[in-house]
Amino acid sequence: MMNNNDRVEIRKTHKLFIGGAFPRSESGRTFEATNSSGEFLANMAMASRKDARDAVIAARAAFASWSKATAYNRGQVLYRIAEVMQGRAEQFVQDIQNSEGVSIKKATKQVDTAIDRMVWYAGWADKYAQVLGNTNPVAGPFFNFSVPEPTGVVAAVAPDSPSLLGLVSVIAPIVMTGNSVIAIASYKNPVPAITLSECLATSDVIGGNINILTGDPADIMPWLATHADVNALDLTGITNTELITQLESDAAGTVKRVRTAPADPDFYATPTLSRVRAFTEIKTVWHPMGV
Amino acid sequence: MSSLDAQAPATHKGLHAFLAGLPGIDQVGAEARAAALGTRSIKKDSKLWAINTAISMVDLTTLEGADTRGKVKAMCSKALHPDPTDMTTPSVAAVCVYGDLVEAARSVVGDHIHVAAVATAFPSGRASLAVKLLDTAEAVTDGADEIDMVIDRGAFLSGNFSKVFDEIVAVKQACGSAHLKVILETGELKTLDNVRKASWLAMKAGADFIKTSTGKVTPAATLPVTLVMLEAVRDYYQETGTRIGVKAAGGIRTSKDAIKYLVMVNETVGEEWLTPDLFRFGASTLLNDLLLQRQRMLTGHYSGPDYVTID
Numbered sequence: 145m146m147n148n149n150d151r152v153e154i155r156k157t158h159k160l161f162i163g164g165a166f167p168r169s170e171s172g173r174t175f176e177a178t179n180s181s182g183e184f185l186a187n188m189a190m191a192s193r194k195d196a197r198d199a200v201i202a203a204r205a206a207f208a209s210w211s212k213a214t215a216y217n218r219g220q221v222l223y224r225i226a227e228v229m230q231g232r233a234e235q236f237v238q239d240i241q242n243s244e245g246v247s248i249k250k251a252t253k254q255v256d257t258a259i260d261r262m263v264w265y266a267g268w269a270d271k272y273a274q275v276l277g278n279t280n281p282v283a284g285p286f287f288n289f290s291v292p293e294p295t296g297v298v299a300a301v302a303p304d305s306p307s308l309l310g311l312v313s314v315i316a317p318i319v320m321t322g323n324s325v326i327a328i329a330s331y332k333n334p335v336p337a338i339t340l341s342e343c344l345a346t347s348d349v350i351g352g353n354i355n356i357l358t359g360d361p362a363d364i365m366p367w368l369a370t371h372a373d374v375n376a377l378d379l380t381g382i383t384n385t386e387l388i389t390q391l392e393s394d395a396a397g398t399v400k401r402v403r404t405a406p407a408d409p410d411f412y413a414t415p416t417l418s419r420v421r422a423f424t425e426i427k428t429v430w431h432p433m434g435v
Numbered sequence: 436m437s438s439l440d441a442q443a444p445a446t447h448k449g450l451h452a453f454l455a456g457l458p459g460i461d462q463v464g465a466e467a468r469a470a471a472l473g474t475r476s477i478k479k480d481s482k483l484w485a486i487n488t489a490i491s492m493v494d495l496t497t498l499e500g501a502d503t504r505g506k507v508k509a510m511c512s513k514a515l516h517p518d519p520t521d522m523t524t525p526s527v528a529a530v531c532v533y534g535d536l537v538e539a540a541r542s543v544v545g546d547h548i549h550v551a552a553v554a555t556a557f558p559s560g561r562a563s564l565a566v567k568l569l570d571t572a573e574a575v576t577d578g579a580d581e582i583d584m585v586i587d588r589g590a591f592l593s594g595n596f597s598k599v600f601d602e603i604v605a606v607k608q609a610c611g612s613a614h615l616k617v618i619l620e621t622g623e624l625k626t627l628d629n630v631r632k633a634s635w636l637a638m639k640a641g642a643d644f645i646k647t648s649t650g651k652v653t654p655a656a657t658l659p660v661t662l663v664m665l666e667a668v669r670d671y672y673q674e675t676g677t678r679i680g681v682k683a684a685g686g687i688r689t690s691k692d693a694i695k696y697l698v699m700v701n702e703t704v705g706e707e708w709l710t711p712d713l714f715r716f717g718a719s720t721l722l723n724d725l726l727l728q729r730q731r732m733l734t735g736h737y738s739g740p741d742y743v744t745i746d
Binding site: 200204371 | 730
């Protein structure tokens with residue numbers, strides 16, 4: 145195919161993923177994604193605050209139905225994402241090699257781990273409530289239950305590296321419990337995120353439940369940190385401590401949950417439930433015992 | 436052309452001739468004009484002014500079978516102080532309710548804002564004239580100072596303009612000092628030519644306002660329909676010197692849409708119409724979006740539905 149010189153090259157436009165659709169940035173801005181040696185790779189859409197605002201509206205609308213989906217169904221939908229990702233594995237490997245400049249072996253390991261990570265979280269969908277929730281002993285004729293519920297709309301920043309595994313590790317635990325997410329892909333290595341959004345669009349994810357923006361988190365996050373309809377922030381991909389402080393302070397105005405990254409997290413290690421716990425609310429219910 | 440004296444008893448032959456003589460409307464042209472006016476960029480101070488003006492033009496409406504006195508009273512409190520976190524927010528122009536709830540509404544809003552009642556067998560208009568007049572008179576007695584009446588679309592569509600005209604004249608009389616808004620229900624009139632005819636018919640019969648829709652029929656208010664009505668109002672003003680108001684009702688849910696209407700009003704009939712006395716929005720959910728955008732303008736960050744009432 146490559147040898148056929150008569151064929152016009154198909155160039156790809158890398159766009160945002162908002163509300164299940166692939167719009168260009170409202171601002172019309174783009175930025176250049178480069179490979180590890182700084183050479184041009186692709187033009188990416190540079191998300192603006194208005195794209196972020198649109199994503200919040202889409203995420204809030206999707207939250208209404210996604211948070212009501214059964215635990216079993218949520219697990220199935222996550223597993224379906226892993227299925228579609230597996231079919232695209234080669235493209236992911238290529239994307240990661242191009243952006244991160246790693247060997248095919250390392251890139252393959254990252255893709256395999258990312259798919260396994262999705263399946264791992266899919267399996268937790270109907271189990272985490274048993275671990276994070278409880279029936280509490282109380283001094284009275286009551287059943288007392290604590291159950292985790294989704295927090296709402298979460299804005300998350302994925303780490304630069306590993307670009308795909310990091311993004312999946314951020315998104316999966318957020319949406320698994322019923323939240324909606326606006327994920328900002330790595331500013332440095334954004335290309336694998338575009339392939340991931342194509343997987344999401346062709347799986348069973350509700351339009352708007354997972355939104356992926358490409359652009360500068362320092363540009364977009366302050367607007368999401370003060371946005372009154374965002375309930376939590378995941379700052380995994382932000383390393384600038386001044387920016388973290390500013391975002392935490394902005395988030396305080398509307399009492400958001402904020403999860404900052406531990407220093408140098410190991411994305412290849414089997415995760416704990418810490419990310420799941422970070423974006424759930426524990427509701428405790430008192431129920432009268434039989435009279 | 437027949438006389439424009441709305442007070443004179445209708446010479447029905449002249450009326451028919453006049454309406455038949457109205458020039459036709461280029462629908463594609465009207466839609467293109469409306470779309471072009473919708474692309475204006477209104478930002479910063481102008482946007483804040485537009486939002487405040489739009490809030491002051493809202494007829495906050497609840498017209499459900501499930502309306503209760505409690506719900507109407509709650510809505511009236513919101514009409515007086517739309518955003519309790521910011522008392523500089525203007526009150527809306529009026530509340531719009533069914534006739535039997537006028538008294539409940541008036542007890543909350545006092546003399547601060549208008550109380551509009553839908554009357555004349557709203558929304559279908561399918562009742563005898565006697566019933567329609569009684570409906571109107573009761574609402575006025577209960578304290579409504581604006582009456583939103585529906586025209587008899589069946590009569591209009593079958594060409595019986597005289598009947599529609601006579602009904603409006605009779606209802607106007609029953610209103611006394613209350614302002615009369617005539618609902619054309621443009622979604623059922625089908626063509627823009629009919630909208631122009633119905634607008635002139637209503638103005639000549641004595642309407643103080645012409646209103647697009649009941650909100651019970653889709654499509655409700657659209658930009659092209661409102662454009663045609665505004666043009667009719669402009670032409671009527673040029674011929675008679677009387678300013679008639681326009682109320683766009685139903686289907687306007689976002690601040691962006693509302694601002695498009697304001698631009699159209701300004702460009703079609705002029706700045707004098709940018710007042711609650713001459714232009715209104717009939718809406719329920721629009722107000723919340725206007726408040727969210729207003730909060731966004733004043734606080735500098737995006738607000739969310741948790742910060743306005745659930746209606």
